[in-house]
Amino acid sequence: MNQSPAPVPAMAEQDHPLDSLPGDLMIWVLIVSELLVFGAGLLAFLGVRIADPVAFAQDQDSLNRVAGAVNTIVLISSGYLAARAVHSPNKMRLWLSGSMVLGLVFLVVKWFEYTAKAELGIGIETSQFFTFYYLLTGFHAMHVVAGLVIFALIMRWPNPRNLEGAAMFWHMVDLVWVLLFPIIYLVR
Amino acid sequence: MKYQTQKIAYWYFLAAMILFAVQVSGGLIAGWIYVQPNFLSELMPFNIIRMLHTNSLVVWLLLGFFGAAYFLIPEEAEREIHSPMIAYLQLIILLVGTLGVVVTYVFNLFHGNWFLGMEGREFIEQPVWVKVGIVVAALMFLYNVTMTVLKGRKTAITNVLLLGLWGLALLFLFAFYNPENLALDKMFWWYIVHLWVEGTWELVMASILAYLMLKMTGVDREIIEKWLYIIVATALFSGILGTGHHYYWIGTPGYWQWIGSIFSSLEVIPFFAMMAFSFVMVWKGKRDHPNKAALLWALGASTVAFFGAGVWGFLHTLHGVNYYTHGTQITAAHGHLAFFGAYVSMNLAIFSYAFPILRGRDPYNQVLNMVSFWLMTGGMAFMTFVLTFAGTVQTHMQRVLGENFMDVQEGLGLFYLMRWGSGAAVVIGALLFIYAQLAPRREVISQGTGEEA
Amino acid sequence: MTQSALTRAFLTLLALSIGTTLLTELRPQAGMGFVALVLLLAGLKARVILMDYLGLRLAPMWQRGFNAFLVVFLLTGLGLYLAG
Ligand code: HEM
Ligand code: HEM
Numbered sequence: 001m002n003q004s005p006a007p008v009p010a011m012a013e014q015d016h017p018l019d020s021l022p023g024d025l026m027i028w029v030l031i032v033s034e035l036l037v038f039g040a041g042l043l044a045f046l047g048v049r050i051a052d053p054v055a056f057a058q059d060q061d062s063l064n065r066v067a068g069a070v071n072t073i074v075l076i077s078s079g080y081l082a083a084r085a086v087h088s089p090n091k092m093r094l095w096l097s098g099s100m101v102l103g104l105v106f107l108v109v110k111w112f113e114y115t116a117k118a119e120l121g122i123g124i125e126t127s128q129f130f131t132f133y134y135l136l137t138g139f140h141a142m143h144v145v146a147g148l149v150i151f152a153l154i155m156r157w158p159n160p161r162n163l164e165g166a167a168m169f170w171h172m173v174d175l176v177w178v179l180l181f182p183i184i185y186l187v188r
Numbered sequence: 189m190k191y192q193t194q195k196i197a198y199w200y201f202l203a204a205m206i207l208f209a210v211q212v213s214g215g216l217i218a219g220w221i222y223v224q225p226n227f228l229s230e231l232m233p234f235n236i237i238r239m240l241h242t243n244s245l246v247v248w249l250l251l252g253f254f255g256a257a258y259f260l261i262p263e264e265a266e267r268e269i270h271s272p273m274i275a276y277l278q279l280i281i282l283l284v285g286t287l288g289v290v291v292t293y294v295f296n297l298f299h300g301n302w303f304l305g306m307e308g309r310e311f312i313e314q315p316v317w318v319k320v321g322i323v324v325a326a327l328m329f330l331y332n333v334t335m336t337v338l339k340g341r342k343t344a345i346t347n348v349l350l351l352g353l354w355g356l357a358l359l360f361l362f363a364f365y366n367p368e369n370l371a372l373d374k375m376f377w378w379y380i381v382h383l384w385v386e387g388t389w390e391l392v393m394a395s396i397l398a399y400l401m402l403k404m405t406g407v408d409r410e411i412i413e414k415w416l417y418i419i420v421a422t423a424l425f426s427g428i429l430g431t432g433h434h435y436y437w438i439g440t441p442g443y444w445q446w447i448g449s450i451f452s453s454l455e456v457i458p459f460f461a462m463m464a465f466s467f468v469m470v471w472k473g474k475r476d477h478p479n480k481a482a483l484l485w486a487l488g489a490s491t492v493a494f495f496g497a498g499v500w501g502f503l504h505t506l507h508g509v510n511y512y513t514h515g516t517q518i519t520a521a522h523g524h525l526a527f528f529g530a531y532v533s534m535n536l537a538i539f540s541y542a543f544p545i546l547r548g549r550d551p552y553n554q555v556l557n558m559v560s561f562w563l564m565t566g567g568m569a570f571m572t573f574v575l576t577f578a579g580t581v582q583t584h585m586q587r588v589l590g591e592n593f594m595d596v597q598e599g600l601g602l603f604y605l606m607r608w609g610s611g612a613a614v615v616i617g618a619l620l621f622i623y624a625q626l627a628p629r630r631e632v633i634s635q636g637t638g639e640e641a
Numbered sequence: 642m643t644q645s646a647l648t649r650a651f652l653t654l655l656a657l658s659i660g661t662t663l664l665t666e667l668r669p670q671a672g673m674g675f676v677a678l679v680l681l682l683a684g685l686k687a688r689v690i691l692m693d694y695l696g697l698r699l700a701p702m703w704q705r706g707f708n709a710f711l712v713v714f715l716l717t718g719l720g721l722y723l724a725g
């Protein structure tokens with residue numbers, strides 16, 4: 001192999017914009033991807049609603065708005081506790097357990113909402129509204145479950161870097177909910 | 189060549205190129221049958237030729253990937269391949285299987301036999317005994333390269349490459365499950381076909397691209413790895429649930445229309461990122477690598493992949509659009525440009541890079557190679573436009589006005605003739621490429637004399 | 642980020658959420674003004690989460706990008722609502 005071009009001192013990139021992001025770059029790739037998915041899903045929901053706003057309003061009336069509002073408060077509080085866990089290394093477990101308990105509360109409330117719908121015979125194929133309701137809230141709830149699993153792993157094997165990433169994931173779940181809740185439960 | 193065992197790649201690439209010639213020639217015959225429907229109908233019916241065309245495509249691309257792995261892993265892991273013997277044995281098994289497939293198809297042997305006969309599922313029609321052979325070969329391959337990497341240096345490039353190769357091998361196992369129920373059959377079939385080209389193969393492509401950029405532009409490995417991770421993350425995030433874009437009309441529940449539309453739209457992102465990656469690296473890197481042809485193919489691959497997979501994919505991926513275009517010539521247009529850009533071109537890029545090294549020569553016949561690039565890429569682009577046009581007309585007449593399928597086809601004759609013409613350019617380009625790799629002439633381009641990429 | 646800043650962010654979120662709830666109670670029969678307000682409150686909540694929980698306050702360029710995304714998203718949402 002006699003093709004050895006002069007090696008070039010490769011680019012030193014001190015002030016690359018990606019480096020200014022707080023935390024792990026991959027978490028931000030995930031956050032942006034999730035925002036795009038939920039954002040597209042919510043806009044599609046509003047787009048499909050145009051064809052029949054009355055049916056959408058009727059279906060929406062069978063949702064439990066109080067449960068949704070309670071869950072908003074539960075999630076933002078949980079997010080606060082997770083953020084505290086990151087900033088208080090010696091009380092990390094305490095804060096994180098609190099955050100996890102609230103995450104579980106969110107899921108329990110969600111569970112009651114789903115079973116109440118099931119008892120009325122409402123499912124994902126019932127109407128366009130409910131297709132979106134189940135897809136979006138279900139997908140979000142799966143992220144809550146995933147977040148709790150990640151937190152459990154961190155409790156077992158604590159590590160500041162992973163904790164920071166896990167908390168950012170949790171904030172993303174929060175972020176999605178504060179956009180999802182008003183659009184699905186309230187806009188009419 | 190730094191490591192002796194890189195030579196294994198030579199034989200894989202050689203076998204791949206021979207099948208490449210067979211594949212495009214098969215396409216040309218299939219294309220002619222569209223023009224002259226009775227051509228060869230006694231000897232070899234259209235469905236057999238089509239099957240040869242698509243299957244040899246998949247096989248040679250895989251041979252190319254295997255070869256690429258054998259070529260780049262020693263350099264990345266900084267050690268020889270674990271066992272060259274296993275590698276050659278693997279190649280022999282694959283070639284015997286390929287031969288078995290061809291003979292079975294062409295003579296329609298053992299029709300209906302579950303073990304020896306073909307199965308009639310596009311891209312994975314191989315008889316079961318060949319499938320078993322493929323799995324054995326894949327296991328040998330994975331064992332061989334994984335051992336090499338485990339004992340050597342681990343880099344992001346080899347990690348991603350292995351992830352892609354393991355993934356594609358595991359997904360192939362679904363080929364053994366062939367349910368009677370046609371909806372289920374299709375559902376699992378897409379686990380392979382879609383999760384290959386819009387998942388695991390994409391990882392292989394990204395990793396080869398990253399390797400070529402590392403070698404040819406001289407940009408820091410750290411920067412290249414950052415791009416690679418972003419590409420991989422976005423590809424898997426969008427591609428897995430993107431499978432839903434094949435579940436619109438096959439009897440799967442209606443919510444797939446939304447899952448498929450939303451996630452598959454995001455599949456554009458990794459393809460865009462690969463294109464941006466290659467151009468940014470070339471622009472930033474100051475190294476003036478003499479292998480202009482390999483660089484041209486690498487840039488071409490990421491660009492054409494973006495258009496073929498990204499743009500032409502997005503064109504028909506929303507379920508509202510796909511309702512009309514499903515299974516028309518639009519699909520064929522997209523299938524050709526996507527496969528050509530992403531996987532054919534990336535293979536040809538690594539061949540172009542590796543061959544001079546494997547044969548211990550300076551880059552040679554650069555001009556011929558670059559001419560073949562423009563012939564093939566131009567031909568494919570033209571074919572895509574022609575088929576897109578034909579598909580638009582077909583969609584309108586057949587799906588909107590509701591005319592009969594065959595009546596519509598009658599009206600598309602001119603398009604099919606033009607498709608054949610552009611196909612002929614591709615075939616000439618392919619033969620020229622192979623000649624340029626193998627012909628022993630020496631011809632180093634000096635500054636100013638060659639055409640610039 | 643200091644703890645007091647975190648706590649302030651949390652209290653802001655709490656206030657915004659209570660605002661949304663009150664608004665829902667006051668105006669159950671909806672309408673354009675109601676929806677615009679609800680979306681505005683959602684956007685403010687999202688902004689606090691991005692800036693303080695996720696720390697974008699330290700990366701002004703990214704903060705602008707995400708804000709732009711939120712504005713476009715919410716305005717498109719409002720537009721789609723009005724079209725229906
Ligand atoms: C490297 C180049 C090529 C690639 C990657 C390629 C790939 C493919 C693929 C993936 C399919 C299946 C499409 C589907 O399922 O919708 C296909 C079918 C076909 N290809 Fe190619 N092909 C190539 C070259 C050619 C050439 C040169 C011709 C010549 C005109 C050709 C003609 C055809 C025809 C006629 C079909 C069958 C279409 C049908 O059934 O309607 N291909 N090819
Ligand atoms: C390199 C990547 C890709 C390759 C090689 C590829 C290849 C193909 C092929 C061969 C088919 C036809 C399959 C058949 O029915 O036999 C197909 C179908 C399809 N592809 Fe791709 N594709 C790629 C990426 C994408 C992307 C990124 C999108 C979306 C953005 C996409 C959207 C679609 C859709 C919607 C269909 C179904 C068409 C129909 O309903 O007939 N593809 N693709």
Ligand SMILES: [Fe+2]
Binds near residue numbers: 386430
């Ligand atoms: Fe697909």
